[in-house]
Amino acid sequence: MSQDSTSTRIVIRRKRGHEEDAPHGSWKIAYADFMTAMMAFFLVMWLLSLVPPKDLHAIAEYFRTPLITAITGGPKYDHGSTVIPGGAPTVIPQSLIPSESDAEAEQDRHDTLRLDGLRQEIEQLIETDPVLREFRPQLLLDMTPDGLRVQIIDQQNRPMFATGSAQVQTYLRDVLRHLGPVFNRIPNSISIAGHTDSTQYASGERLYSNWELSADRANAARQELVAGGMSEPKIKRILGLASSVSLVKDNPGAAVNRRISIVVLNRRAEQRIDKQNAAGAPVTHLDALPEPQAAPSLPRFAATP
Template sequence: MSSDRIVIRRKKVTAHGTQHGAWKIAYADFMTAMMAFFLVMWLIAILPRESLPGIAEFFRMPLMTAITGGPQLDESSKVIPGGSPTVIPSKTTPASRHKQRSAQEEEEDRRDQRRLEDLKTDLEALIESDPVLKQFRPQLLLDMTPDGLRIQIVDQQNRPMFATGSAQVQPYMRDILRELGPVFNKLPNRITISGHTDAMQYASGEREYSNWELSADRSNAARRELVAGGLQENKVKRVLGLSSSVSLIKDNPNAAVNRRISLLVLNRRAERRIDEQDATSESLTNLKAIMDGASRPPPIYVGGKGVGDAAGAASATAAAGSEAPAVSGLAPSPAPAPAAGAAGTAR
């Protein structure tokens, strides 16, 4: 008997309309990446060639090294990203990087030299326009030296800068220094101040107060007047007293122009050399050992026995009930300042 059951088969229709825009997302990502790529290429094209090695080194630096601030090349054997040296080939070697730094320093030194030359031009214009400085123009000498711009204020027989044989600044010398003080603030360069005297010695020679002390006192007095005129206090690098060791007129060491104050605006190269000369080498001096030794007070000996401190020495002396013995290791009383000898001639 045939079955009267009816089976209806319906084909399931799936809608594809929602997937037609998927390509647009991929295309938008592609266009964004291309825009970023061409933006980077444009920025690299407009940068100076000197900056390109630095940018290349930045992208060669491992990620963890860049985050932790370590050396540019990580010598670790780790295989995690950022833990091993970069696989990007580098054309720069330590020698080439040193050469690049040297080239950059030379360029900065040339710019620094041009700034000092511009300062010399400004000073010459200031001297000609300022009524105070113009009347002392014959006593102001400006020249460029390997160490920087030098301004020398020389003495004259009828117009000395300081009182005879002393560091007392004359009023017109004070006006010159106070006018020059603010000018040196225009540049970041620091200055040195040197005092010079003639070759005429004091009556006591160099055994007591001599031309060395006089030249140092005069250069320090010039520093005070420059600061009073507006010079920033941290602009002074050194204050020197050179006595008559560097005469302006070597054939006549007793000439009045040898008595002078030299203001030297240091260039970068000269300042680096001074810093290197003054730097303390760790191989020669163990600063930590010196500081540790300075933190402990020296031993004090009373009657041949060591005492921990001055209080112990006082108690030991009181206990002895006798005349206090000599105590070594205590600071001596300051010696009186040496008296100045009579000056032979005007300095």
């Protein structure tokens, strides 16, 4: 027997086992989420421990209050059937929503800044313009509750108007026409008032008095401002105050009491005037009125308003 026939072939069979499943890490994600939630919880608890007890009560009241009540105010109990408490679409607390009073205060602040800027601009114009600089002693600027006031006062040797009339002197015309365009730079309206001293007309108060004279002078100042380039719709009112508001109360006959007062009205003053004008009954028909006649220049006593 040959060697090939007698040799034995040995075959080893190995049973292949099942492969082990890959390890799953989903539990790690869940654990991480849990730890994050716990950290956030303890962080909130720590922050609440720093809040004073009175503030904690306010916070608790906020979460117990319906959403619409927290925003607009009202009863603290919600009787509605909506899913969102109070039916409001926002969760912004009332304290974070600008109230009407806050908006009004902000508008007043911007109005004050605008008028203050106009005051600085006029002061700079007076210093740089040769015409206005010459009359610097007769120009007074100050802030009043109604707005920025520009007063042009009389001097004994340099009156603004002809004696006993509303005829504008040449130098006052130049001053008003230089100021007119400046008032166009802001949207605020203008109020113009005329003032006289306490000296009365010799003919008394029946025909033509200081009241008519002061009103005519205020209107004459309006005409010069408009002629200088100021927009006429900016005029809110024309006043004739005679000697009722003296600049020097101890000396009502002083020359400085004769003046033109121009007030650049602030927002609240304009609203107040508009409400006063709207308070009366509406007028549906006006009869034709006669054309006003020019007031005569009447003699007065010693001084000239």
